[in-house]
Amino acid sequence: MSLQTRLSSIVGDAFARLGFSERYGDVVPSQRPELAQYQCNGAMAVAAGAERPPRDIAMEVVAIVSSHPDIDRADVAGPGFINLTVTDSALAGWANRVSGDQHLGYPTSEEPETVVVDYAGPNVAKAMHVGHIRATIIGDSLARLFTFAGHRVIRDPHFGDWGFQMGLLIAAIEDEQPELPYFDEQVVEFPAVSPVSLDDLQTIYPEAAGRAREDASFADSAREKTVALQQGHRGYHALWEQMKAVSESSQREDFAALGVNFDLWYGESDVRDRLAPMVDRFRDSELSEVSDGALIVRIEEADDNRELPPLILESSAGGFLYSTFDLATVEMRVQELGADLILYVVDRRQADHFTQVFRVARKAGIAPGDVGLEHIGFGTMNGPDGKPFKTREGGVVRLSDLIQMVVDAAKARLDEAHLAEEYPEPERFEIAAKVGVAALKYGDLVNNRSSDYVFDIDRFSSFEGKTGPYLQYAAVRIKSILRKAADQGLETGEILPAQVMAERQLMIELNHLPEIVQRSIDLRAPNHVAEYAHTVALMFNRFYDACHILSEADPARQASLLAVAEWALRTLETLLELLGISVPERM
């Protein structure tokens, strides 16, 4: 239980004694910290139905609540707000309980579910670029949040490796180098080394995509090759494997640099054996129909306010498409992984696609009604001009270059501010890497996930104010104190009632973790945790200024302050962990 739920039940009991539902007793952190620590707005909500002035009801609640030993002050303000402040000794009691708790007061789920988080979505033939960063970072944080909540989380990047883009690449390469063995039906042995590098693919793919838009016969040829690949053409398959290996190795490096891990490394191609049987089932059912030569499923529902395009299972050329892969993947995740909830962390622009897939999955029984399917859409990352982020030359920024940029900026900051000068060079490099990545991740996660946002490299390289490094710095300061305290033989002790405001406010703030984490999970929105981590760091920094721990004369108070600092560190590290940010030992 958290302090907030405890207060809610105290106030709820008071409402119940007055004959109202106890749910009106819900308490939230005060919006006016100078007036109170918590507030309850229930009196105003209940008043309308009770046909009584809200202030009267609030005063009756306050009269009951005031006598509770944990409540220091309870009073009515404005139209009927109930303001609450807890006693310092009650707060200290909570501090001792929560700081000693494994999950800092957050109750781990008693009914763990299997949650599949589908994020990142890199494509074969394309190095990851800035457009992938949001999906990767947000998805990773959501996976960490659900893990923290006690669920069984399966992370899957869901590589885009079985669709039309493969046919385009094969067609372009065959056009360019028809002498390669992959295109000779007689050949059964293929070279061990890829004929194309990642850089080659990066050039070939956009050219081929552009050509297909203008040259219908080239596009048709690419479609035929897609179908041939999907149907098991040996040479194409060998070439495909090599292209996939080439791009996947670079993608794994990017993920490693970001500290992002997956449990599975599946792609569309991993459900390829399910595609034809599944499509055949649709073909034999009433759900599908042939339209313009393609096999489709209509998805309109009675209360739609617009026309929704049908889901295409099989193209007129006989090939499988995006939606087919996703449907088969739902089937695999339900049947093999036992998924209870699948989260798709994908650009908001694909909302219609997921509406199609989810509706068809339900209609066909691929996803039973108790399996959750959710599209976690996010906004586009734009450059300072408000348009999708590009380099000065107009090209797409590679993710690896972006990471290098922020790490270099962090290194430059160390040099220019003469920080960590006496540390060994490898450690300085490690610090720069952690700081740069923290800046990148925090700068993304602190934004509301569903809105577009502006990516400004200067902002990500400033490392001051509300940034990832600010949070790391606060944590590092605590580590430094704890190290020095240990050197002096000091130990943490029982947390005593707060004596100064900065200390009291820090203790109150640290009690908010359970509700904030729950909100982030419920809304699938890490920005609440990001925002909260900043508040915790700020509160700690104020505490740091106000309470000098190592020079404290009273040993009991010193041990108490040390315990508060350690609690703040655990809280900060936990929050940063949820955001995928790690803290150096010193910086």
Add this chain to the structure above:
RNA sequence: GCCCUCGUAGCUCAACUGGAUAGAGCAACGGACUUCUAAUCCGUAGGUUGGGGGUUCAAGUCCUCCCGAGGGCGCCA
């Protein structure tokens, strides 16, 4: 054309889903380093939440109409 987002301080973003005086950071100005790490802290200034109307005790949040921006609308992912 139809539909979906969004519009908040000079800039970049929040706002616990309807609560009090709309909060942070950057940029600007002023203050605090013989320091437990100043990548810090304190203060000042900055707002008719795009505009009008409505619902409500209470609206940035809900409804409606304008204005503006972005996005999606059948064989790409």
